Amino acid sequence: MNLDRITQQYLEIFPGDFSENPRQRQTPKILFATTDIVHFKNPELIAFNENLSEEIGLGKIEDDRDIAFLNAASLPENIRTYSTAYAGHQFGNWAGQLGDGRAIYAGEIQNKNAKKTELQWKGAGATPYSRNADGRAVLRSSVREYLMSEAMHHLGIPTTRALSLSFTGEKVMRDKLYDGNPEYEKGAVMLRTAESFLRFGHFELISAQKEIETLQKLTDFTIENYFPEIDSKSEHKYADFFQKISERTADLIVEWYRVGFVHGVMNTDNMSILGLTIDYGPFSFLDEYDLNFTPNTTDLPGRRYAFGNQGKIAQWNLWQLANALFPLIKKEAILEKILNDFTKMFWEKHDIMMAKKFGFDQVLESDGPFFTDAQKLMEDLKIDHTLFFHRLESWTENSNLKTHFENVFYDQITDDQFLILENFIKNYKERLEKNKISREESVALMQKTNPKFILRNYLLFECINELEEGKKDLFNTIILALENPYQEIYPEFSKKRPPIYNNQSGCSMLSCSS
Numbered sequence: 469m470n471l472d473r474i475t476q477q478y479l480e481i482f483p484g485d486f487s488e489n490p491r492q493r494q495t496p497k498i499l500f501a502t503t504d505i506v507h508f509k510n511p512e513l514i515a516f517n518e519n520l521s522e523e524i525g526l527g528k529i530e531d532d533r534d535i536a537f538l539n540a541a542s543l544p545e546n547i548r549t550y551s552t553a554y555a556g557h558q559f560g561n562w563a564g565q566l567g568d569g570r571a572i573y574a575g576e577i578q579n580k581n582a583k584k585t586e587l588q589w590k591g592a593g594a595t596p597y598s599r600n601a602d603g604r605a606v607l608r609s610s611v612r613e614y615l616m617s618e619a620m621h622h623l624g625i626p627t628t629r630a631l632s633l634s635f636t637g638e639k640v641m642r643d644k645l646y647d648g649n650p651e652y653e654k655g656a657v658m659l660r661t662a663e664s665f666l667r668f669g670h671f672e673l674i675s676a677q678k679e680i681e682t683l684q685k686l687t688d689f690t691i692e693n694y695f696p697e698i699d700s701k702s703e704h705k706y707a708d709f710f711q712k713i714s715e716r717t718a719d720l721i722v723e724w725y726r727v728g729f730v731h732g733v734m735n736t737d738n739m740s741i742l743g744l745t746i747d748y749g750p751f752s753f754l755d756e757y758d759l760n761f762t763p764n765t766t767d768l769p770g771r772r773y774a775f776g777n778q779g780k781i782a783q784w785n786l787w788q789l790a791n792a793l794f795p796l797i798k799k800e801a802i803l804e805k806i807l808n809d810f811t812k813m814f815w816e817k818h819d820i821m822m823a824k825k826f827g828f829d830q831v832l833e834s835d836g837p838f839f840t841d842a843q844k845l846m847e848d849l850k851i852d853h854t855l856f857f858h859r860l861e862s863w864t865e866n867s868n869l870k871t872h873f874e875n876v877f878y879d880q881i882t883d884d885q886f887l888i889l890e891n892f893i894k895n896y897k898e899r900l901e902k903n904k905i906s907r908e909e910s911v912a913l914m915q916k917t918n919p920k921f922i923l924r925n926y927l928l929f930e931c932i933n934e935l936e937e938g939k940k941d942l943f944n945t946i947i948l949a950l951e952n953p954y955q956e957i958y959p960e961f962s963k964k965r966p967p968i969y970n971n972q973s974g975c976s977m978l979s980c981s982s
């Protein structure tokens with residue numbers, strides 16, 4: 469691997485702390501601290517994403533030095549590791565300074581097209597921002613992030629990505645969620661990548677500390693490197709920056725709705741400035757459609773981060789970012805306009821996405837109520853979100869509705885409920901007749917929009933259990949399935965959640981803790 473080509477741009481651009489023994493700190497002016505990794509003694513590499521490694525310019529594994537790097541066991545001399553400080557609003561409250569508590573940067577690598585990608589271990593040890601925690605990650609949470617971030621990428625959704633996954637050879641103490649008792653679990657570390665790991669929280673921290681010069685420097689750096697569409701000489705570049713972040717955030721959340729993804733913990737420190745999905749914690753895909761569903765136990769009973777709230781929460785988070793950027797933009801009216809326009813922009817994007825899911829070539833005025841009816845139908849009849857759209861894809865006027873839709877319900881449906889479905893399909897048929905494209909073209913649109921494979925929580929749960937026992941077959945099969953989510957390579961994975969997992973909360977909670 470091209471480890472010698474890894475550089476650390478932040479150490480040169482931003483104020484940091486290079487002391488050898490960084491202490492726990494509340495540090496104005498300081499954006500990062502050099503942080504050593506654990507140097508695990510007996511790690512074992514269990515997954516390596518060679519395609520990604522080639523794509524970002526790192527290349528193939530060639531020797532033990534490469535494996536030691538991936539495993540956070542030892543580093544070549546050119547790599548100076550560090551972690552960053554950020555802040556955030558958690559569950560609606562200002563949480564003050566946070567930071568990479570268990571994420572350590574290796575730096576960044578450039579590929580042959582000069583595209584830079586940042587590299588970061590998660591679980592490679594405590595950092596100055598770990599507070600009282602151990603900086604470690606367990607197998608469960610690492611496998612979930614490894615597989616899910618790749619699943620999201622192959623679905624076409626902006627995300628951080630997974631380069632490697634290793635057992636650390638250490639045991640880590642964690643509370644088991646289902647009985648609350650602490651227990652030793654297998655420790656793991658993953659190396660993940662992103663064009664940038666910058667979060668809303670980085671900007672919030674510097675702004676709260678009133679370090680306006682650093683805020684401006686960070687914002688200029690971000691615009692120059694990641695927002696080529698903004699004219700960096702323009703006098704309204706900071707307002708343009710906020711506008712673009714709003715657009716990227718809206719696009720991201722609409723994509724989550726397309727595939728039925730619930731993030732579960734949309735704190736502002738988990739919001740990427742580039743509009744990537746970041747922080748795979750208590751996430752879940754929907755099985756049965758439920759706007760109120762949250763996979764996050766700490767989010768009950770308020771359900772702030774429930775599936776149906778994600779658009780509103782994104783807007784709330786953007787308000788916090790607007791406050792942080794205010795010292796650069798200085799005009800309240802501009803920020804307020806962008807924030808208020810978010811709702812309209814979000815719903816326009818949402819409706820375009822929904823139209824494609826149903827195979828409509830454009831959004832008609834009557835579609836708003838149609839989409840609401842569809843949501844109500846899926847919710848009231850406990851219909852599997854993903855399977856419903858498959859069945860619509862293969863539905864024809866000759867289909868027998870009872871058999872065609874029989875495998876999408878989580879409960880028995882009554883005759884009255886069947887009539888509601890029948891009526892919906894009648895409306896669907898009438899709506900399809902207003903398309904200007906043929907049925908074949910409409911189905912092709914649906915096939916591109918509606919995945920056949922989503923990484924359901926029960927599958928992750930089973931995969932983690934197998935890996936705990938040293939078996940990798942399911943893990944490898946899932947990778948093949950998630951790389952081709954719009955095909956039905958493994959029909960057994962394109963079925964609804966099996967009845968032994970009696971609700972979607974149950975299996976997500978069993979496996980989500982960190």
Ligand SMILES: Nc1ncnc2c1ncn2[C@@H]1O[C@H](COP(=O)(O)OP(=O)(O)OP(=O)(O)O)[C@@H](O)[C@H]1O
Nearest residue numbers: 566567568569570571598601602603604747748749
């Ligand atoms: N085991 C741990 N040791 C140290 N810090 C931790 C640990 N678990 C979480 N944190 C820190 O607590 C904060 C909130 O945790 P959260 O679960 O959102 O993040 P995470 O999953 O660790 O990381 P990331 O957002 O980088 O994916 C973060 O600052 C995180 O770094």
